[in-house]
Amino acid sequence: MADEEEAELSEKQKKEIAKWFLLNSPPGEIQYVAKDVKAILNDEELYKEAASESFPLYNKSHMISLELPCRAGDVIITSYGEINENEYLDPRTAQVAIVDHIKQVCTEARPALDEELPSPYIEEFRCALDAEILKYIGEAYPKGVCSVYCGKGKDVEGPGSDFELVVVISATRHSPQNFCNGSWRSVWTIEFKDEIQILEFSGKLQVGAHYFEEGNVQLDAKHECKDSTVFQSPEDSAISIANIIRHHETEYLASLEASYSNLPDTTFKDLRRKLPVTRTLFPWHNTLQFSLTRDITKELGIGK
């Protein structure tokens, strides 16, 4: 009895460990991690359970994009477009993609039902913003995809009520042959406050990169910001929203570059200097001098 319980606990534990590895996969590497996890578990059933619980979470949090059938474009897998675990709305084409999370493919698509789409009033704002963001993505991200979702108030029929649009931008680059993968994800939530005629922004940006040729080095950068602007017509709102997003993302990229350029001489120096404080290589051939200096510093009480 006790043995059985123990065995059961360890099964559960094993699955949790497998999930932990899968969910901590770097951008674009879950399939490789899955292969290794499967080999280590050596238990098909347990692996399947772990995979079926982890892949949907990973795909959503990494906001992976999948090709729709019939070259209809890409659908981004996010919680904003999630209808159920295997169905994701692509607001631009009003298609619902049916996905296989573990294979990371879209197996088929169906037209969205009316109740899955926003009202014509909201759609006007959403569609105008989508067009502006598409333009921006085309300029700023060589391999970016974007989607604009209605976060809240999709059934608002006209002026007088608040609603919320969510801009999702996802850019990934996988080049395993160069031992390098990376992803840029941003989520912008824009609240349209009808009464005060203000748009309130909150942005979450996340950038990750992994370089693993004879080593394992990863970048994990996150940033959050807020802004606001005035409520205007759908077209004018779209233009100012896109401008604000462009501005913040450009600034953020500049701050990332600054963090990198600060590395050699400031930040990295706090871990280890390039040269000793003496600015010359360590005198290994003449270390006797140190026992002398050490005695002196001790005597004078100037040591640390």
Place this chain on the structure above:
Amino acid sequence: MEAAMGLMRRIPPKHTETALSALLTLLPQHSSDLLSQVDQPLQVLCDTDSGKEFILCEYNRDADSFRSPWSNKYHPPLEDGALPSEELRKLEVEANDIFAIYRDQYYEGGISSVYMWEDDNEGFVACFLIKKDGSKTGHGRRGYLQEGAWDAIHVIEVGPDEEGTAHYRLTSTVMLSLTTSNESSGSFNLSGSIRREMNMDLSVQEGHLCNMGRMIEEMESKLRNSLDQVYFGKTKEMVCTLRPPAEVVMRLPDSS
């Protein structure tokens, strides 16, 4: 084992400890291989005799106790714990003293420990360890880092003295993580681990310590440099591929 090492190459280096204990749970039959092949962040203990801190690793462990390089005693106390020969212990004491100065000159703080033991073929093995907390609450002189850890492990196998020269085989690992964080640019974390090897035949005229020290110094500079230039550089390149800096985009229309 191969799959386990594959995972260690992909899991974020800052999660190394969690990943290793997870693998140990899943693969208890490979635990000694895992412990010897996966480097993990160094732990520290205080030597109750000298009041100084020392670093723990597989090489100063016996059962559940660790030998301090300062007092040569095991913590917690252990009867019959393995000790280096008297001669080697002399070299170990000297190495600890000198290496502490080396460490202070390059790291401006941190903790170091050197352990030595005889090996089976008339030579000996030395393990040089450095741990530095470079965060502003730790030993970060400049106070830029929210979090900053550098762990260096250098293991040198020294062959027997043959006509005045000895063979030195150095294997070094550096693990690091640094985080800066502020309101305008959010949090920025780089973490990584790399391991390299270096082999040399050197005259023992100036002594083993001098040879080992020079090799370690050269290796540490190389590792620091490749982390800085190559590894961090590659992740930066990746960021700029994902979203090229504005001047690149803006330069295009102008260049016509």
